[in-house]
Amino acid sequence: RMPKEPSESSSEASKKMDGKGSEDSEGQTEASEEMLRKRIRTNTPSPHRTPQSSPPKAVSMEELMETAKGVTNMALAHEIVVNGGFQVKAPEPAEGSLEKRVKEIMHKAFWDSLEAQLNDDPPVYDHAIKLVGEIKETLLLFLMPGQARLIGQIEEALDLSLIQQQAENGALDIGKVAQFIINTMGAFCAPCRDEDVRKLRDITAIVPLFKAIFAVLDKMKIDMANFAVSSLRPHLLQQSVEYERTKFQEFLDKQPNALDFTQKWLQDTADSMLGESEGGAAGASRSSPQLLLSVHNQAYLRLLNWDHGMDSFPETVLMDRGRFLEMQLELEQLALVASVLLIVYNSAGEAISGLPGLMDQLKSTIKILLAEMHTPSFRVDETFAAIGEKLCLELGECLSQHGFSPFHTDRQSALKGQIAAVKSQDNPIRKLIDSRIQAYLIGFLEFSPHRSPPPLPGGLAPISKELEEAGVRLSRLVNFNKLVYSPFYHKILQDILEPREAADT
Numbered sequence: 001r002m003p004k005e006p007s008e009s010s011s012e013a014s015k016k017m018d019g020k021g022s023e024d025s026e027g028q029t030e031a032s033e034e035m036l037r038k039r040i041r042t043n044t045p046s047p048h049r050t051p052q053s054s055p056p057k058a059v060s061m062e063e064l065m066e067t068a069k070g071v072t073n074m075a076l077a078h079e080i081v082v083n084g085g086f087q088v089k090a091p092e093p094a095e096g097s098l099e100k101r102v103k104e105i106m107h108k109a110f111w112d113s114l115e116a117q118l119n120d121d122p123p124v125y126d127h128a129i130k131l132v133g134e135i136k137e138t139l140l141l142f143l144m145p146g147q148a149r150l151i152g153q154i155e156e157a158l159d160l161s162l163i164q165q166q167a168e169n170g171a172l173d174i175g176k177v178a179q180f181i182i183n184t185m186g187a188f189c190a191p192c193r194d195e196d197v198r199k200l201r202d203i204t205a206i207v208p209l210f211k212a213i214f215a216v217l218d219k220m221k222i223d224m225a226n227f228a229v230s231s232l233r234p235h236l237l238q239q240s241v242e243y244e245r246t247k248f249q250e251f252l253d254k255q256p257n258a259l260d261f262t263q264k265w266l267q268d269t270a271d272s273m274l275g276e277s278e279g280g281a282a283g284a285s286r287s288s289p290q291l292l293l294s295v296h297n298q299a300y301l302r303l304l305n306w307d308h309g310m311d312s313f314p315e316t317v318l319m320d321r322g323r324f325l326e327m328q329l330e331l332e333q334l335a336l337v338a339s340v341l342l343i344v345y346n347s348a349g350e351a352i353s354g355l356p357g358l359m360d361q362l363k364s365t366i367k368i369l370l371a372e373m374h375t376p377s378f379r380v381d382e383t384f385a386a387i388g389e390k391l392c393l394e395l396g397e398c399l400s401q402h403g404f405s406p407f408h409t410d411r412q413s414a415l416k417g418q419i420a421a422v423k424s425q426d427n428p429i430r431k432l433i434d435s436r437i438q439a440y441l442i443g444f445l446e447f448s449p450h451r452s453p454p455p456l457p458g459g460l461a462p463i464s465k466e467l468e469e470a471g472v473r474l475s476r477l478v479n480f481n482k483l484v485y486s487p488f489y490h491k492i493l494q495d496i497l498e499p500r501e502a503a504d505t
Contacts (some may be wrong), residue, residue, distance in 0.1 A: 078319050080233055081240045082480055088225040090218060115207045118174075125167040128174055131210055133160050135181055138217050142188045142224060154184065178209055185216060190223045244484045248316070262314040263492055269299040270496050292493045297445040300478045301438060304328045316485045320477055327470055329374050334463045334470075335437055336373075337366045339422045339430045342459045344391060347415045348399075348407075358398055363462050365390055384423045388416030436460055437467065444471035445478055 080086050093100035110127070117124035136158040143150055157180045166172040179201075186197045196216045203209040252258050273295055303317060303324045313321050341362060345353065352358055369387050372378045392415060396406040407415070422430050436457035443454025453468050460467060482489070 077236060077240050078244060080229055081237050082320070082323075082477060086229060088222055088229060090222055111207055111211060114210070118206055122170060125163075125172060125174065128206070128210070129160060129163055129167065131214075132158055132163060132177060132181075135213065135217065136160070138221070139181070139184055139188070142220070174206055178206070178213070181213060185213070185220065189216075189220050190227075193220060193223065241480075241483045245487070248485070248488075258315055259488060259492070260315075261312045262316045262488070264312075265302070265314040266295065266299050266489070266492050267496055269302055270295050270493075273298055274497075288494075288497065291497055292490075293446075295493060295497065296482070296489060297442060297478075300445060300474070300481075301442055304331060304441070304474075316488065317481055320481065323473070323477060327474060330466070331437060331470060333367070333370050333373060334466055335430060335433050336370060336422060337363060338437075338460055338463050339427070339433045340366050340387060340391070340419055341462045342429060342433065343418045343422065344395070344415070347411070347418065348395060352395065352398060355398060355402060359462055362391060362394060365394065380423050381420075384420045385416070388419040391419065392416065433459060440467060441471055441474055444475040 093103060114127040114131075117127055136154060139154050139158075140151060143154075158177070163172060163177065182197060182200045185200075186194070189197055193216065196219065200209065200212055200216065203212055274291075300317075303314075304327055306313065306324065306328065308321075308325060317324065341359065344362060366387055369383055369390065373380075373383070392407060392412045399406050418429075421427050424430070436459060440454060440457055440460065447454060453471065456464050456467070
């Protein structure tokens, strides 16, 4: 008998998302679950805070596992809500794995057996009828209970008892049965599968035809699951704020020190903003809601400059750690691109300002050479030397094409030196660009999402599109996170800021 995975229902496929989910979200879900499991297992107060007056209560292994399961489900729901591109994907064993080899052997044995039965004289249809039964179950799963007419047509055309009688009497036309299946699939499939279904009509051999039918049905089941996800998202968005908050409260009830890292994150942000400086005193004089909002937004911005190797990530944003890290790496690259272009245009002056296509050409070159900057194999000195050489070459060609004198050797050497200096995080130009990017992004957090984007600071025009996309993603994450965890944040921030305000009055 053929393995049953082709006939799993779309609802079963949706359930599997808990364990397998989409390949894009799987790593984030597992990382979130593992981090929270570690926090669950830690029954000692955080080293960043003084010990609590009463120790955390003991919990059973069953409670711990149930909590871990809840965290996984919460992470999946969160992924569907905040990731507009979330999609269910068919699980595939790793290439060369034992699971994949066993699966291939089992399937080959089944199809070989089917072919042998059909080649018997007279043909034996036992396996073929079982396949028809599995296909029938799958086709019925694509229908709603109220579609009685279509259900009746499938039940009648794929009546297994009748097909069995026809086989026993030598009157079964398996090709005719297959054509009904193909026609029904064509009526049910998404437009993107029309071509796949059309190709089925060109297959005449029964065994290859059934193999192809199951392959297309697998795709149709994934299509149906993704349609269900897209239909669910608006409803889930309404429910997920309360759902995630409740789940986290359940976790907090079992592990009372589960907000230690969040407390430290907000405390450190407040200390940095409202220290003994004049700026801190001015900030502290504002009204409490404004101050609370300002500290909170600045805390989110700090997540884009997080030392993931040293600092423990706040518990309340743990499920989005992967997204913040992805944005952090993206912004680091964009800052370097903008810094190098600012140096180039300041060095070349009016000769290249306004030349059509040059900015995009130089930007593309820099991004290509920096593409591996966050990989272990990246060689920073060699890369920035290559950037300098390549940009000087492209600039020389462009100046010659437009009738300008090319760079002299000494100017090229100076430009290459300035470009190479950008690799240092203490480089003044890089620090300037970084600060302007931070100011631009904080504008996304301070203004209503319905307003136009904040004004773009100088020097950021070459990366304006990427920055706006990053700002939109950041504000979406932050706004949703605030909605979910607002009661926890409000209490922590009040405990931090009220003593400061009292001391300043």
